[in-house]
Amino acid sequence: MAYLERELGTQFGGRNSPGAGAGVADPKAYASFASFGGKTSKYDGHSVIYFEGDAARRLYELSSGTVMLFKLLPDGRRQVVEVLRPGDIFGFSAADEYDCTAETLISSEIHELDLRLVDGSAELQRKLTKCLTNQMKVLHEHAVLLGRKSAVERVASFLMYLVPGRGGTECVGPADETNDGFDIELHMTRQEIADYLGLTIETVSRVVSDLKRRGIIRVDRADRIHLHKVCSLCQMTGFH
Amino acid sequence: MAYLERELGTQFGGRNSPGAGAGVADPKAYASFASFGGKTSKYDGHSVIYFEGDAARRLYELSSGTVMLFKLLPDGRRQVVEVLRPGDIFGFSAADEYDCTAETLISSEIHELDLRLVDGSAELQRKLTKCLTNQMKVLHEHAVLLGRKSAVERVASFLMYLVPGRGGTECVGPADETNDGFDIELHMTRQEIADYLGLTIETVSRVVSDLKRRGIIRVDRADRIHLHKVCSLCQMTGFH
DNA sequence: CGACACATTGAATTTTGTCAAGACCTGTGG
DNA sequence: CCACAGGTCTTGACAAAATTCAATGTGTCG
Missing domain, CATH: 1.10.10.10 (Winged helix-like DNA-binding domain superfamily/Winged helix DNA-binding domain)
Structure with missing residues (x-):
């Protein structure tokens, strides 16, 4: 979203993605979540951050590592719906419950922010819009993969x-x-x-x-x- | 169409969220897009609003009717990634191009808003965040359908x-x-x-x-x- | 009525999933 | 150092599901 990138890019410095390796994440010049308060925690690999159905109270930003979001059907079938990289935000909820389970793939640093802080900040709103838009694009491509690819x-x-x-x-x-x-x-x-x-x-x-x-x-x-x-x-x- | 338009105006709370008040698809839950300027157009059924790859200049809100977003692979395979209902917003773009083609399914009224107007309004930002969050939830469920259902x-x-x-x-x-x-x-x-x-x-x-x-x-x-x-x-x- | 687009049905084929072994890798304890 | 236990991963044979290809129906509109 060009119109957002302009503002955010200038107003806040770019942030180096921690964690070497994959470098897959395109350079996302986000303001760090940390500037809005909250705290950072360290998770081991394969730790659950929240479960599908939990009350949605916090928003999370992945600082380093990798996190997946998945949903389960009652018979145990699982679909991993997103694989997140440093800079990505998760924990959005349309209702008041998380719609997916969030679990780390490898040990990760995650910053958390109380949802109630979100409404207050226009900057944060813009950041969220940008992040959501980007994730939406990824989900669209993934839908093509799931629906139409061999x-x-x-x-x-x-x-x-x-x-x-x-x-x-x-x-x-x-x-x-x-x-x-x-x-x-x-x-x-x-x-x-x-x-x-x-x-x-x-x-x-x-x-x-x-x-x-x-x-x-x-x-x-x-x-x-x-x-x-x-x-x-x-x-x-x-x-x- | 009669029933849908009636229902959507009154109780239909999003394609997949029973009641719950999530209600993003309920036009009344928010100030209409119209209050932010822009113009409303009428489209016939099966008209393209924009093509994948077009420069993203406008955001759209579906006032009445139904719109689908789809992507094509070079060999002609198509995946419809979203089916939108009145109240939904589309035309978000992470880069500066639309990532999907938008086409009406039936004749529809669509309000358009220049992307440059979006930055100005915190209220609009909130509306966008809410709408994106809801669409994300729908996309997650659709991923389960595409990836794991018979x-x-x-x-x-x-x-x-x-x-x-x-x-x-x-x-x-x-x-x-x-x-x-x-x-x-x-x-x-x-x-x-x-x-x-x-x-x-x-x-x-x-x-x-x-x-x-x-x-x-x-x-x-x-x-x-x-x-x-x-x-x-x-x-x-x-x-x- | 007839043309055309869309939808349905059947048969054969392909792709992917299921089930069952077996191999491999890694860490532990003798 | 080796044996082995417990994962995870790979492979094969077979079955099931969905696709492909080819007609055949059906409905709409001039």
Whole structure:
């Protein structure tokens, strides 16, 4: 939202995303949540921050680490609806209950802010609007993935999502044709990936094995993958 | 359309939030967009309001009618990502381009507002935050549908969305056991429904025929359906 | 009436899921 | 250092679900 970016970008300094690695988060020049009060907590990996159905009292900003939001059906089927990165805000609630469970994927620092503070600040409102708009765009793309993409396209899209500046519709291709590799860390188990992509764990595993067999990726550890040919992978996302 | 417009004006509290007062889709809960300036236009059914990729210059509020937002893959696959109702706002953009195409399903009245006017009003910001939060919740539920539900569950969920105050996780059941019927108008072709539910037109048609055969619904016209037993249908949504 | 778009149905095919082993990795304790 | 226990992950065979392709119906509008 250009009109928001202008203001926020100038009024507050950009903030370096903590946590090295993925660097996937596009540079979001948000004002830090901290300037509005509240407190920061440290969570271990796989800790629940709140459960779907809990009374919504706080808003959260992910300072470092990774958080997923998911919903469960009564029979145990799970859908991971968002995977959040540093700078993202979560805990929005249309009713007075959280509509998803929030759980860390890896150890994370999270800043919390009482919901009652939100109405007061126009700055904060603008920040929220911008963040929500961005998340909405991601959700739209994810709906395409879930509704219309094959298993291979889903996994390829997922991997490409972890390569900064590549994989979108507007991807420009490799900067250097001869050296189009990249290392990524998933920070997610096969089960979490499957629940995010709307597949089963076995299907995810099979697709990964297949990409390996075809020489497109190398699996160093289950959650650490080297992409030999980013561009080939990009061709498999359904965007081209 | 008659029933929907009536209901929406009075009690319909958002596509999927039974009562609850979340009520974002209730036009009366907020100052109309009109009080912030801009103009209202009338669109015929199946008119494009803007295309994915167009420069994002305006925000829109649906006053009456129905609008869908969809995305296309290069090979023609389409995913309808949102179906909007009166009171909903659309045209948000995280970058400076619209990320979806917006098209009316039926003839609609739409109020437009220049994006530059948005910064000025704190009240408008609040309205946007509220509306975005609600749409996000709907998108989360839709992700569950697309990622984890069977064809029957998807169609049942879709039909239940159109019954005010029923079909959510917390659905209370029929007010009157002996008379649990309801008439709905879809305002969508089979193709649009299929693209919304992540299915093919044939699968949607087969599921509808099957529900008909089992005496759960009656198809008066392709887009006008009587639900004989709302509660039975509700049992098929995957929420129970 | 006839043309056209939309919807339905059936049969064959493809994709993904299910179930059941088996392999691998990692940390623990002998 | 090795064995092994308990996860997680991978693989294979089979089943189920949904898609594809090809007719066939149905309704609307000139």
